[in-house]
Amino acid sequence: MKIPILDLKAQLQAYRSDALAAMTRVVDHQQFIMGDEVKRFESHLAQYAEVSRCLGVSSGTDALLAALMGLDIGAGDHVLTTPFSFFATAGVIARLGARPVFVDIDPQTYNLNSSLIQSAMSDEIRAVIPVHLYGQMADISDFADSVGRPPIIEDAAQALGARLDGKMTGHYGDCACVSFFPSKNLGGFGDGGGLLVQNQEFAEKLSILRLHGAKPKYHHRIVGGNFRLDALQAAILGVKLPYLESWADARRQNAHWYNEAFRDVGLVSRGLLATPFELPNATHVYNQYVLRVTQRDELRSFLGDRGVGTMVYYPKPLHIQPCFEQLGYGPGDFPHAERAANEVLAIPVYPELTRDQQQYVVDSIAAFYGVG
Structure with a gap:
């Protein structure tokens, strides 16, 4: 018997005709960058996750990068996170010239040890990135409620739909970053990611950052990046979300x-x-x-x-x-x-x-x- 680690073809039959229709719709209207397909998916995902706003971006990695940029993380800043995760978690910190500060994991959940987060706090820590590894949320509720804590960016690349005390990702941090890489529980037909945000002011800043920092077009108050989710991916993800x-x-x-x-x-x-x-x-x-x-x-x-x-x-x-x-x-x-x-x-x-x-x-x- 041959059993792959993941069989996307077995899943395809449930939504194949709807996905092809969605792709045909995009081909017919020829609006491939941003537009109604992206807005519709963002609205539906925000409703599902029970957050104020969802922003589609180009990958889970770029979601993390944009979130740090939105917090003005840069050279000399320290960001606390886990040493046991996909490279992007720490890689985005280093890309901005900041310093990853690691603390050990809980040996049962493989997520950040919540007690070590608090003990590692210092004035140099500008943000914390807990990773909800393998699909289970890190137990960060007490830290999230603590007075004077730094901003929390939830790395929820593997945990869309997971809950802690009945609340989904995006409710414990300043934002949650999700991935739509094909192997994820909600996977696209290529790269994609999203930001789940409650604070409207922060969401607006992130929405500008994903468009090279421009608003209106060709007027740049800040330096952003090309972090946009393709309309084709948004259309496919919209088909898969109800499943x-x-x-x-x-x-x-x-x-x-x-x-x-x-x-x-x-x-x-x-x-x-x-x-x-x-x-x-x-x-x-x-x-x-x-x-x-x-x-x-x-x-x-x-x-x-x-x-x-x-x-x-x-x-x-x-x-x-x-x-x-x-x-x-x-x-x-x-x-x-x-x-x-x-x-x-x-x-x-x-x-x-x-x-x-x-x-x-x-x-x-x-x-x-x-x-x-």
Whole structure:
């Protein structure tokens, strides 16, 4: 049996005809940059996320970059974030000449350790970027409510639709940055991203920044960038958005089935793997279903030989990436992040996964460990 880590073709059948009609509509009206397609999608996503405004941008990375620019982050500023994330989280900080300041993760959720955020605060910290990794929101509610905190930019690239205490991304920070990369729960047919914002003044500044800082056209009060979401992507995302909740429900059902199956076969009790931890006050959307396993690389090779797709998110923490050597961090500084990088393994969890496929994945992992 061959089971990819993600099967976008299996998902396509549900919305294929509507997506083709939306693309044809854009081809016919020939308005490819901004326009009604983008405005319509932004309105629908803002309504879904229960925020005042959504701004479509060119990628999740550019959403983060624009958010930092909107806060006037620049040379000499410090921005606190996690060492265990996709590169863009820290990369956008460095691109603006600011300094990423890392604190370790919670070993259960892989998100920023909330107590360490508070203890790392200083007058130099101009912003905090918590990452809602794998589809579960970081537990930042207490910090978000703290008096005198710096601005919070939620990196929600993997967590659109996730909730903490019943509230979605975009309700705990000054804005939330989402990604529409094809592998995301709401993915386009190429790159795309969005900013979810509550404060109208900040939203207006971000809307200007994404158009080279121009308002009106050709009049630039600030320096921005070319951060626009294409109309074709907006049209496709608008078709897919109504499916987002049902897809997330299916992912959760698959995740919970895995949890029981791994326990039943004895892999958990023997300490050979740990299933994902869900915060009791959170709703996980499982952009990835990530195990913590022993003999990770050997297991991954074994599963590959049996046709099971896997991925490692992420094999090398940011603080020991060569490009950040000048920050002065080294191995051992963030032990939970480093241990996670050596032990995490994502297995298929996409909505269309069948129980037979899931059973094959479980049986294959059990076979590797000689269990069952």
